Amino acid sequence: MKGHDVVTGAGPVPHWIRRWAPSVTAGGTALDGALEALEEALRRPGRDRDAACALLAADALLTTTLEVAVQADEPEAHLREALQEVVRRAEARPPAPEGPPPPPPGGPEGPRPPEVS
Secondary structure: OOOOOOEEOOOOOOOHHHHOOOHHHHHHHHHHHHHHHHHHHHHOOOOOOHHHHEEEEEEHHHHHHHHHHHHHOOOOHHHHHHHHHHHHHHOOOOOOOOOOOOHHHOOOOOOOOOOOO
């Protein structure tokens, strides 16, 4: 059930999640999207609103991945495969860059409230 706004087994993917995980609308899986969004969160160290949104998107997609896995014929094998992929990508990840965080993917989406210090 792949399509423009769907992740297999998850139904429509909200815009705010697609912003951080565009691969879910390009035929990617929920796990691909979760790891993509997590990568975006990790690029924004510290107390950053964009990092928090990216982390929430990663959480939602990883939860979907695990829910689909436990409903499979062999849930343990699916869960193991998902976790092995997470570890594989984490080990291949380069260190976080120094400096200010990059802008969110797709650019800003309208005015943002002022930051409170």
